[in-house]
Structures are given as C-alpha cells and as structure tokens.
Amino acid sequence: MTASTKVNLVSQDGDSFEVARDVACVSELVKAMLADDEGDDTVREIPLPNVKSPVLAKVIEFCNHHHTTPMEEIEKPLKSGDMRDVVSEWDAAFVEVEQDTLFELILAANYMDIKSLLDLSCAKVATLIKGKTSDEIRTMFNIEAPAEGEAVTIES
Numbered sequence: 001m002t003a004s005t006k007v008n009l010v011s012q013d014g015d016s017f018e019v020a021r022d023v024a025c026v027s028e029l030v031k032a033m034l035a036d037d038e039g040d041d042t043v044r045e046i047p048l049p050n051v052k053s054p055v056l057a058k059v060i061e062f063c064n065h066h067h068t069t070p071m072e073e074i075e076k077p078l079k080s081g082d083m084r085d086v087v088s089e090w091d092a093a094f095v096e097v098e099q100d101t102l103f104e105l106i107l108a109a110n111y112m113d114i115k116s117l118l119d120l121s122c123a124k125v126a127t128l129i130k131g132k133t134s135d136e137i138r139t140m141f142n143i144e145a146p147a148e149g150e151a152v153t154i155e156s
Helices: 028-037 053-066 089-094 099-112 115-129 134-141 146-155
Strands: 006-010 016-020 044-047
Touching: 006 028, 016 053, 028 044, 028 099, 053 089, 053 099, 053 115, 099 115, 115 134
Parallel strands: 006 044
Antiparallel strands: 006 016
C-alpha cells in the first residue's frame, strides 16, 4: 500500500486506525474530507471525535467487507423478526452485538454518513422490538412509562 492509498482514522480515544483509502471512503464524511487530497501522497489523519475505538474498529470491519460489494437494500417493512431472513448471513452476524454497541454503531454510522450500516443497525433494532408490547419495549430500552414520569415530577 502506498502512502496515497492509506488514511489514518483517529477515534475519540485517540487511537489511530490505518485503513485503505477506498475502504475509508465508504463513509461519505471521510470521502468528503479526502476530496481535496487526490494528488497528495501524505498519509491523511481524519479525527472522528464522536466515535469510540471499539465502535470504530467495528465500523472499519463493516467497511472492509462492503467496500467492493455494497450491501443490498433492506426491504421495508421487514418481512421477518430474524435478521437472517432480511440480510446476508455476514450482515446478520455483524449486528449480533450487545444493545449498547448496537446503539453506538447507529450513532457512528449516522455521524460518518454510512447509510448501509445505519440501515442495517436500525433494522436490527426493529427486529428486537417486532411483536413486543409497549411495556416490553419500555423495559428493553429502560424507558419510563408516562405515569412513572409524572409521579417523579409530582414527588419532586
């Protein structure tokens, strides 16, 4: 890899990830930041202050997998609550992560402007809530019921 084909993505934690330029450019944010550097042979450092290191590593894994073969559009509404019925086996396995990591992936995909990763992560959240009652969803996402919120306000 020559210097002009590499870019360093720097996470919120200050960790640097050396990535092929075409892989990094799956992110529209990074692509826009590199647009003026076409003839420049220096390794460009791109700070990503809103993305933590473990999440950036996961985003890079996604970009590595999809930089040559973009992810297929996810059919909406979802036809199943099983991700394997909705996306490829690799993509379904990719979003089998802790709920906190999944939400951080959504935030990172939104910030870095990676539509396919945002769609995939949001589809996973949709499968988590599919067929659940509002009480089950509130419990899953630790959301107070309106009555609980009102009681807290009155007590204060």
